[in-house]
Amino acid sequence: MLNEYNDADYGYSQLLCYDLCMQAYIYEQCGCINPSLWNIRYTVLPGTKDINLGTLCNYTNPCYRRVADTFMTSSLIKKKCADCTSQCSLISFPLDISSFTAPLEWQLDGIKAFVENSSVPLPLDWSTAWRMHIQNNYVAVSIVREAGVVDNNRQQAQMNVGDIFSKVGGLTGLWIGLSFLSMMEVIEMLWRLINYQCHLILSAMRNKR
Structure with missing residues (x-):
């Protein structure tokens, strides 16, 4: 899995370990892997060292859903994923959805000019309803820091x-x-x-x- 993303700095993640473990179990039971976790294609079956490139299950195939539900709601996760120990550090990125509409009014003219000069096919009523089409088809994503303070939580022994x-x-x-x-x-x-x-x-x- 990690070979698909070159020049990345990888660290151990317990959640990722559970995902890999579940994909291996689904592949073992169904012969294919969960299509929702499409980026986890390589699995190692228990008791072997062979790396298998699994095919994605058909979305209508009920096998992977049934196996995934059984895996998450039973004691199999402790038995099959005994190697997925807790990680030393945890980095989380909380997401907040803003209430601002996008795009802003002053951005409409620039977006209109960009669309008209591109190869995007225009609707028939573009000349009269271009504002409505832009507002219905434009999505803005802004990644900003929530705060300048970084909380670093560490666990260490209180008594030696x-x-x-x-x-x-x-x-x-x-x-x-x-x-x-x-x-x-x-x-x-x-x-x-x-x-x-x-x-x-x-x-x-x-x-x-």
Whole structure:
């Protein structure tokens, strides 16, 4: 699929992974692929490494619709698409439809001149109803930035190994008054007691001799 778009910078997309997985399943069940996703023609069947160029299903063919609905509403998506893990970053482009009419009044004369000088066939009533024809057949698409601020959301671990030990030590010292120095003092006391008992045992054994 990606070979069809040269010189593009590709990144992993979980949604695209699901689309590829569904196309492979439809091709496996129907022998053709979903025509709605016409740009995804290459599929790899499960358990193989062969890349297949699938043909588009006929739009009236009910097989791909039935298989796609079953795939999306059952547990097959988790079973067949286990490799489609979450992506590290997500870039979305929200779309807003404006309420402005197109074209604007000051653009009509320029569009009229362009149409008349082109090879576009003109309707019979063009000379009298050209404004209506332009407004009914003209579509304007403007791509603008919604805001100059970019929100970058990242997920990272809130606690590392050092934080865990710090919290355990802090809570231990808070609730039972135990600190690292206290633990060392307890260990030293136990070592002294054991050493003293060993000394008494050795002294008793020497006295018996």
